[in-house]
Amino acid sequence: MRSPDSYWLDTGPTWTGSSGALPRRTGVCVLGAGVMGSTLAYWLATAGLRPLVLERNSAPAMGSSGRNAGRLIQGGNAQHALAIEKFGHAEALAIYRATLTNRDLVREVAAREGLEATRFPTAKLDLAVTEDEALELKRTAEALTADGIEAEWLDLPAAREAFGTGLPDTVLGGLYRPDQDAVHSVAYVRGMAAAAARHGADFACGVTVTSVEAAPGGGWLVTTDAGRVLAEQVVVALNAWTPRLLPELAPVITPVRGQLVQTAPVPFRIPQWGLDRGLLYGGQAPDGSLLIGGLRNTVPGRDEGIDLPQDDNTPAFSPDLAQRLADALPSLLPEATGVPVARAWSGVMAFTPDRCPLVGAWPGAAGLWVMAAFNGHGMPYSQVMPEQLAERIRGGRGDGIPSAFDPARFL
Ligand SMILES: Cc1cc2nc3c(=O)[nH]c(=O)nc-3n(C[C@H](O)[C@H](O)[C@H](O)COP(=O)(O)OP(=O)(O)OC[C@H]3O[C@@H](n4cnc5c(N)ncnc54)[C@H](O)[C@@H]3O)c2cc1C
16 A cells, blocks of 8 residues: 655645756756755755756655654754764764754744744653663763753653643653754745745756766766756755665665654644654644654564655555554553544655765765765754755865765765
């Protein structure tokens, strides 16, 4: 069974910004109009370039970007205390700070481009149900505080207060971080794409790219089902589909299915939350409905390394997983008992072995760039990585991209 459309796709604005025939030549060609490709086009266009974006779907945001939970969670994939152990303090802090810069950019750009209605403020509460996890989260609260970042370990009564509704006694407490954002994913990404187009970017939707090769006279030959384009520079922003064009990344990028369940609207507001090291997570849509996702890997081999659909972005949908997610909600949120499920959907994420994305130059190939594999966690980087990569493409330093994200580490 293929996944139904997401709430965001059903309630987001329609896209009318695509141009007609492909040009024969372009300066920068961006492959993929998810949040990464669309936002990169925005930063390139606001710098005076005229990027061409190629997208196989009829509109931007029909891939993972239009099927996610819309949460812009600050920090990298690992909790800060664990990231410090993994990458060293300087690099872990660079990763965390990138997501804080991202938060500020999201707000700035949303205000500048009339996208305020697509963004809504929230907080994040990571809940611990085991002593080990509680310790990890307490250490993270301390490490963040030491780095001047607002975070606090809350014991159960305080966590209940922050959650605003009755958490069960099995919760030991939680790491609370205020000042977070969530977005209506499709409205936000299409808003970015429309802003990019207003500033001079061209979007060609309904065009599937089949190969990228070095052109004999310099530059890159992009072959599509609608013709060929010679580009001076190419950015591959194809999420889990990236290895189709860059097969060297096949051993590095694992396609992973993510699934979400959405309830009917509820009359209370809760912050974004994570439980069991993010294995179960949730948030709330602007209409008050609850989102719950995760439980990946509870059936070995079901969600990791899935076969990617050739023609679109909707992986197989598991009614069994949807049921289990729906069943999990009342055990955390007793107030949600009896609230009907409104819909459920799935999408494709791209994971790397070290859980860091690939952002930067393709080694030894001038003018070829990659920005992909955000490990189920792309939104917290969705302005800052495109902005920094745009700077590199224009010959600048772009040194806000953490070195842990350099694609060369795998190549
Ligand atoms: C269920 C679920 C929940 C999630 N929740 C969150 C969350 O709350 N917070 C968060 O930060 N992240 C979340 N994520 C992950 C987040 O959605 C991704 O990290 C992010 O959207 C990646 O953006 P992207 O632009 O790289 O990929 P995509 O949005 O997938 O964009 C890639 C684009 O490339 C296009 N494409 C592919 N092949 C070709 C081709 N050959 N030619 C032309 N175009 C092509 C696709 O159609 C697609 O539009 C979630 C993901 C899922 C599935």
